[in-house]
Amino acid sequence: MKPKVERCDVAVAGAGAAGIVAALAAACGGARVVLIEAGARVGGIAIQGLHRFVCGLFRNGGARPGEPLHGSATMEFCRRLAGGDPEQLAVRRGRVWLLPFAGGEALAACAEAEIAGCKNIQLITGDPVVRAERAGNGLTEIGLASGLVIQPAWAIDCTGSAALCRMAGAQVDWPERPAMAGYGFEVAAADESKDGPLGLALTVPYLLRQAADAGRIAPHLAYATWEPAGKTGQGWIKLALPAAAVSHAREQADLVWSVLKEAPPFAQARILRHVPTPLARETGHLRGEYVLTESDVLSARDFPDAVVRNAWPIERWEEDQGVSYRYLPAGQAHGIPLRCLRPQGGPGNWLCAGAAISAEPAAAASLRVMGVCMALGEAAARHCLAPA
Numbered sequence: 001m002k003p004k005v006e007r008c009d010v011a012v013a014g015a016g017a018a019g020i021v022a023a024l025a026a027a028c029g030g031a032r033v034v035l036i037e038a039g040a041r042v043g044g045i046a047i048q049g050l051h052r053f054v055c056g057l058f059r060n061g062g063a064r065p066g067e068p069l070h071g072s073a074t075m076e077f078c079r080r081l082a083g084g085d086p087e088q089l090a091v092r093r094g095r096v097w098l099l100p101f102a103g104g105e106a107l108a109a110c111a112e113a114e115i116a117g118c119k120n121i122q123l124i125t126g127d128p129v130v131r132a133e134r135a136g137n138g139l140t141e142i143g144l145a146s147g148l149v150i151q152p153a154w155a156i157d158c159t160g161s162a163a164l165c166r167m168a169g170a171q172v173d174w175p176e177r178p179a180m181a182g183y184g185f186e187v188a189a190a191d192e193s194k195d196g197p198l199g200l201a202l203t204v205p206y207l208l209r210q211a212a213d214a215g216r217i218a219p220h221l222a223y224a225t226w227e228p229a230g231k232t233g234q235g236w237i238k239l240a241l242p243a244a245a246v247s248h249a250r251e252q253a254d255l256v257w258s259v260l261k262e263a264p265p266f267a268q269a270r271i272l273r274h275v276p277t278p279l280a281r282e283t284g285h286l287r288g289e290y291v292l293t294e295s296d297v298l299s300a301r302d303f304p305d306a307v308v309r310n311a312w313p314i315e316r317w318e319e320d321q322g323v324s325y326r327y328l329p330a331g332q333a334h335g336i337p338l339r340c341l342r343p344q345g346g347p348g349n350w351l352c353a354g355a356a357i358s359a360e361p362a363a364a365a366s367l368r369v370m371g372v373c374m375a376l377g378e379a380a381a382r383h384c385l386a387p388a
């Protein structure tokens with residue numbers, strides 16, 4: 001039987017933060033879009049439960065967030081997600097500005113509503129891209145697991161791991177020492193009456209540090225944090241896991257819980273749910289026409305072909321020191337050139353957007369936050385729509 005073939009202007013592979021905004025921006029520009037998602041729902045890793053803030057929308061420092069760094073599709077999606085003007089709703093944490101939102105379910109529902117409202121987006125879920133065909137540097141065909149074939153004028157790889165680029169034969173680099181993965185569980189009925197929510201944010205690392213020092217839990221488990229979930233006594237215990245610990249994430253969570261349950265604030269508390277699987281912070285990266293460097297980020301370097309601006313700090317999650325931040329100068333931003341979205345081999349009709357663009361691991365540790373991934377999706381879509 002002949003496979004079913006669909007033609008479109010823009011095919012977007014992966015419906016995480018980058019893919020959602022890429023599809024919306026391309027559709028708003030009049031393109032017929034096919035958005036292909038391997039999973040059952042849209043939203044990517046940000047719908048697993050650990051995310052409550054969109055990072056990377058604003059410059060750092062200042063008494064107010066100031067002008068957003070990104071384009072209209074990104075900011076409009078964020079406005080809908082947060083339920084109001086991002087500049088008004090942003091909150092300051094240390095030197096950076098974050099946009100709160102109501103969590104993974106809210107993100108998936110918001111994205112699904114926005115996509116459903118766009119008649120020129122065809123959303124395909126539960127059907128991963130499994131192959132890509134090329135002629136020269138032109139991507140001619142995308143094959144899905146179901147057998148469906150897409151023939152796009154343009155394709156954008158928003159798989160978070162450069163999976164489509166890899167299938168199309170582009171070079172993809174994997175980090176030698178990947179950042180610690182995220183894992184966690186949601187807790188209800190913790191007693192905040194003595195300390196208040198900030199108290200648990202201090203108490204949890206304190207209890208775990210004591211347990212780690214006593215040899216009861218592995219040292220990396222002392223980096224776990226408490227993130228309030230919006231209701232009294234409810235919050236997420238967020239774990240950071242080195243590569244060797246990822247395969248037994250649940251056992252690690254159980255150990256942490258056994259320590260916390262001994263302390264009065266958690267004596268009556270219960271677990272509501274666990275994150276389904278550990279969330280990788282770092283996977284493959286496209287080796288593009290330009291590889292963004294650590295120095296480009298920290299020196300706030302600009303580029304003539306910059307398509308996105310970023311001011312999020314370099315956020316490293318390392319086994320020996322937990323999370324650390326290195327900041328750009330206050331009020332500054334660096335550019336991300338289009339060449340970081342383009343596979344090597346000359347201009348073609350496919351781009352990479354989101355967390356897996358071409359960048360050194362340290363630079364990637366700055367630009368992989370949701371706000372920047374959305375902006376990269378938007379920039380890629382605009383490039384597909386631009387006259388040749």
Ligand SMILES: Cc1cc2nc3c(=O)[nH]c(=O)nc-3n(C[C@H](O)[C@H](O)[C@H](O)COP(=O)(O)OP(=O)(O)OC[C@H]3O[C@@H](n4cnc5c(N)ncnc54)[C@H](O)[C@@H]3O)c2cc1C
Binds near residue numbers: 046130355
């Ligand atoms: C533990 C953790 C906590 C974080 N916290 C925050 C935070 O609080 N705020 C923030 O801004 N950022 C946070 N980040 C970073 C941020 O969530 C991600 O880097 C960002 O969401 C990545 O978006 P993306 O669209 O590039 O990729 P993803 O979200 O990974 O989306 C990729 C999508 O592509 C799909 N896909 C993959 N392969 C295929 C295929 N072959 N065919 C079709 N579809 C495919 C996947 O199913 C997925 O839905 C966090 C990251 C981690 C790991």
